[in-house]
Amino acid sequence: MGISNLVRILPRFYYEIEDAKEYIGVTYSTNYEKIYTLGLDEDVTTLAVNTFLELKENISFNISKVYFYKGITDIDLEVFIEATNLDISIIQILDNSEENGLYGLYQCSTTEDSIFIGIDHPKSTDVALQGIFAPIAIGASFGDGSILEVTESKEMSLLPMLRYTGGFFNIKSDGWLVNQLKSNKDNFITNFASISTGKKILSNGRFNGQSKIGYTGGLTCINEFVDMALSSDYNEIDVIVLGSSKPLYYRYKPSKNLNVIINGSGKKILFSKIILHIQRDVDKDPGRTAQGAFISNSIYLQQKKSRYQLKAVECTKCLAIIFPPRKYCKICNSLTKDGLQLSRNAKLYSFTSILKGAAPTEFDYQQKFEGEYIVAIIEFPEGPKVISQMTDVDISGLNVGDLVKMVFRKIYTQDNLDRYGYKFVKK
Amino acid sequence: MKKVAVIAAGQTPFGTHNGKGMKGLFQEAVEDALASVDYQIPLNKTNEVYIGNLGAGGSQLGNPAALIVEHLGLVGVSARRVENACASSGFAFRDAIHAIRNGADMAIAGGIEIMNDLNSGHQRYWLGVSGDTEWERTAGATFSGIYALMARRHMYEYGTPREALAQCAVKNHENALNNPMAQFRKAISMDRVLSAPMVANPLGLFDCCPTSDGASVAILVSEDLVKEITDDPVWVLGSGAATDHLAIHDRQKITELLATRKAADQAFKQAKVNISQIDFAEVHDCFTIAEILAIEDLGFFEKGKAASEVLNGETSKRGKIPVNTSGGLKAKGHPLGATGTGQIVELFKQLTNKADKRQIANASIGLAHNVGGSGATCTVHIMGKGV
Numbered sequence: 106m107g108i109s110n111l112v113r114i115l116p117r118f119y120y121e122i123e124d125a126k127e128y129i130g131v132t133y134s135t136n137y138e139k140i141y142t143l144g145l146d147e148d149v150t151t152l153a154v155n156t157f158l159e160l161k162e163n164i165s166f167n168i169s170k171v172y173f174y175k176g177i178t179d180i181d182l183e184v185f186i187e188a189t190n191l192d193i194s195i196i197q198i199l200d201n202s203e204e205n206g207l208y209g210l211y212q213c214s215t216t217e218d219s220i221f222i223g224i225d226h227p228k229s230t231d232v233a234l235q236g237i238f239a240p241i242a243i244g245a246s247f248g249d250g251s252i253l254e255v256t257e258s259k260e261m262s263l264l265p266m267l268r269y270t271g272g273f274f275n276i277k278s279d280g281w282l283v284n285q286l287k288s289n290k291d292n293f294i295t296n297f298a299s300i301s302t303g304k305k306i307l308s309n310g311r312f313n314g315q316s317k318i319g320y321t322g323g324l325t326c327i328n329e330f331v332d333m334a335l336s337s338d339y340n341e342i343d344v345i346v347l348g349s350s351k352p353l354y355y356r357y358k359p360s361k362n363l364n365v366i367i368n369g370s371g372k373k374i375l376f377s378k379i380i381l382h383i384q385r386d387v388d389k390d391p392g393r394t395a396q397g398a399f400i401s402n403s404i405y406l407q408q409k410k411s412r413y414q415l416k417a418v419e420c421t422k423c424l425a426i427i428f429p430p431r432k433y434c435k436i437c438n439s440l441t442k443d444g445l446q447l448s449r450n451a452k453l454y455s456f457t458s459i460l461k462g463a464a465p466t467e468f469d470y471q472q473k474f475e476g477e478y479i480v481a482i483i484e485f486p487e488g489p490k491v492i493s494q495m496t497d498v499d500i501s502g503l504n505v506g507d508l509v510k511m512v513f514r515k516i517y518t519q520d521n522l523d524r525y526g527y528k529f530v531k532k
Numbered sequence: 533m534k535k536v537a538v539i540a541a542g543q544t545p546f547g548t549h550n551g552k553g554m555k556g557l558f559q560e561a562v563e564d565a566l567a568s569v570d571y572q573i574p575l576n577k578t579n580e581v582y583i584g585n586l587g588a589g590g591s592q593l594g595n596p597a598a599l600i601v602e603h604l605g606l607v608g609v610s611a612r613r614v615e616n617a618c619a620s621s622g623f624a625f626r627d628a629i630h631a632i633r634n635g636a637d638m639a640i641a642g643g644i645e646i647m648n649d650l651n652s653g654h655q656r657y658w659l660g661v662s663g664d665t666e667w668e669r670t671a672g673a674t675f676s677g678i679y680a681l682m683a684r685r686h687m688y689e690y691g692t693p694r695e696a697l698a699q700c701a702v703k704n705h706e707n708a709l710n711n712p713m714a715q716f717r718k719a720i721s722m723d724r725v726l727s728a729p730m731v732a733n734p735l736g737l738f739d740c741c742p743t744s745d746g747a748s749v750a751i752l753v754s755e756d757l758v759k760e761i762t763d764d765p766v767w768v769l770g771s772g773a774a775t776d777h778l779a780i781h782d783r784q785k786i787t788e789l790l791a792t793r794k795a796a797d798q799a800f801k802q803a804k805v806n807i808s809q810i811d812f813a814e815v816h817d818c819f820t821i822a823e824i825l826a827i828e829d830l831g832f833f834e835k836g837k838a839a840s841e842v843l844n845g846e847t848s849k850r851g852k853i854p855v856n857t858s859g860g861l862k863a864k865g866h867p868l869g870a871t872g873t874g875q876i877v878e879l880f881k882q883l884t885n886k887a888d889k890r891q892i893a894n895a896s897i898g899l900a901h902n903v904g905g906s907g908a909t910c911t912v913h914i915m916g917k918g919v
Contacts, residue, residue, distance in 0.1 A: 112769040398669050435782060455682070455684045455730045458730065465656060482685075491667070492780060500733055505684065524670075
């Protein structure tokens with residue numbers, strides 16, 4: 106058993122470690138594989154969608170109920186549901202209050218096959234809670250830092266590794282986490298809710314009163330994560346740090362007792378893989394109307410099943426799979442019918458880069474900050490080819506025939522509406 | 533089917549023509565056509581006018597043909613704008629041929645584009661409208677990008693060296709030195725092409741045609757009327773045209789333009805000539821890779837084999853098949869709507885022995901190949917002298 110199967114996405118991890126170095130002289134044996142800057146084409150919605158797609162691809166789970174907590178900003182619930190193909194009938198949308206968010210989490214902990222999805226919660230600590238209560242939880246937030254006050258408490262040691270505040274994470278569990286959850290459920294619910302939110306959960310799942318514990322976060326979490334790892338048999342922790350934050354929000358001085366925890370161990374922790382996503386501090390795409398060929402929102406959204414989910418059509422006669430969809434088969438001209446969803450895994454057929462300043466005007470914003478971008482033809486195993494941008498890659502790292510994978514990203518903003526769709530990353 | 537003769541063809545210089553507007557520019561092309569021959573042309577016998585044009589910067593999108601014929605002194609004559617992106621006037625020429633074959637005495641086919649008096653934002657506007665906008669444009673693709681995708685795949689499938697692409701540019705610039713109508717009359721070295729900044733990797737700046745203003749025109753008459761004008765016209769031997777999937781990803785292969793193959797097939801059948809009888813060709817080299825694709829798809833060389841022939845100089849003026857003696861789109865210039873009939877001008881000049889320093893000795897049959905966008909539309913015309 107190990108934590109290697111736990112994909113955890115931590116927001117402030119990098120800065121926590123830097124803080125630890127600076128203030129308490131602790132040096133982790135860290136091996137940063139990559140410090141990754143969150144792309145301009147990513148936001149809370151794309152992070153949540155891509156996590157969901159990864160989850161679905163890597164573990165099989167039946168979802169009977171989805172508690173969807175909609176935060177206060179920037180969340181595109183409709184886009185998320187469309188892109189993940191979630192069955193709307195099983196979704197319970199919780200309105201925008203902290204209690205509702207926690208209530209959904211609580212319900213998840215008592216319902217088999219339920220999933221909690223929280224996006225852009227105003228209190229990033231609650232997003233962290235998703236992992237405690239729900240068997241499977243997806244959260245995305247560009248947490249604003251909450252209240253970062255380190256408090257020592259005995260409750261914290263129950264499952265310290267789960268108390269990461271802010272950011273975005275998912276749990277790819279082999280059952281360990283779920284089992285922990287089940288065996289300690291009552292304690293978890295009461296204690297962790299109160300740690301995180303300062304409120305107690307009553308037996309009916311609602312919240313009441315103020316806890317004396319209050320908010321936690323920051324370096325505490327890191328240290329207790331380390332502490333937990335040290336007290337177990339894990340020598341290698343495969344951590345993916347994925348989240349976003351602005352560094353200045355998270356610079357604070359940790360309290361002394363944490364120093365003891367770290368230095369007292371004497372064990373070496375190897376973080377084998379750390380990827381940090383940082384949201385870029387740039388102005389939002391002004392989303393002007395495109396010059397030249399104008400693709401209206403109605404045309405764009407009419408094709409969203411294809412743009413979001415790679416939905417293809419199938420020829421009723423020659424059985425060819427056609428993408429993008431069309432009414433008549435492009436090979437034998439017979440009628441087509443709704444077909445399968447194309448594989449997310451495909452091959453690079455050809456590629457190029459578009460010089461900065463040469464792109465269509467709706468990509469001006471992308472080019473202003475990212476310079477040239479890569480346009481590729483992708484070939485799916487089912488047969489169709491499609492033209493798409495490649496993202497998170499430099500042209501020097503590409504070869505025809507490379508394996509690539511579809512990700513959900515923002516394409517551009519037009520008429521003040523973000524347009525989402527597929528892009529591809531190198532596998 | 534009536535035979536169709538071309539009795540005159542002319543053009544403005546391709547390049548920059550600020551301030552002339554559509555009517556002034558087109559007048560200039562017609563004046564050049566009339567001056568290109570030593571016989572009188574009864575323009576008043578014109579029955580139909582076809583004007584190829586993509587957009588002229590949006591200045592006269594609606595009804596430009598009426599404006600143009602009005603300023604040719606032909607008010608009242610049936611006229612229309614023909615739009616098939618960069619193949620607009622190739623199709624205008626084909627439409628004029630059909631008009632004559634169907635009974636017209638005289639038809640004018642021409643093309644016009646004004647691109648250089650636009651700022652870069654407007655230029656991108658007019659260049660990004662001819663692909664499959666719903667899928668190609670929303671992926672951020674440009675035309676140079678689409679051709680670069682073809683180039684990369686061609687290199688991958690056939691081992692085509694980057695130098696073969698560059699050689700097309702070097703050769704076309706050399707040809708343009710002898711064409712007073714060309715936009716770039718300046719030789720470039722292989723090194724310069726290879727070291728130029730990338731526009732759409734692997735295509736660099738010198739792999740791409742320029743943006744140009746210009747107009748071109750051809751005057752066509754029936755075999756009956758031609759007898760009253762000249763004994764020795766240039767004949768249209770064959771006309772072919774085809775379309776293909778607009779989006780590159782919808783095509784089975786991206787290392788060939790199927791529309792070129794289909795259009796060529798029709799043109800050759802109609803002309804009853806074979807590829808070895810063609811003395812020279814004007815092909816659509818909007819990007820260097822496009823010239824490689826064209827000379828393969830037209831049948832001058834086997835698929836995947838053109839690169840070595842190009843590097844051996846077989847497409848130069850002294851080679852097996854001189855290609856783009858005018859300088860091509862690359863060096864003569866590419867005013868989108870004017871390019872198709874611009875190629876006809878070069879065929880006319882070569883076939884009437886008026887191509888001066890770039891004249892090919894004993895040229896009797898020429899081929900013009902005009903492509904719209906990334907290959908969704910295409911015309912191929914074969915013209916001959918004394919046949």
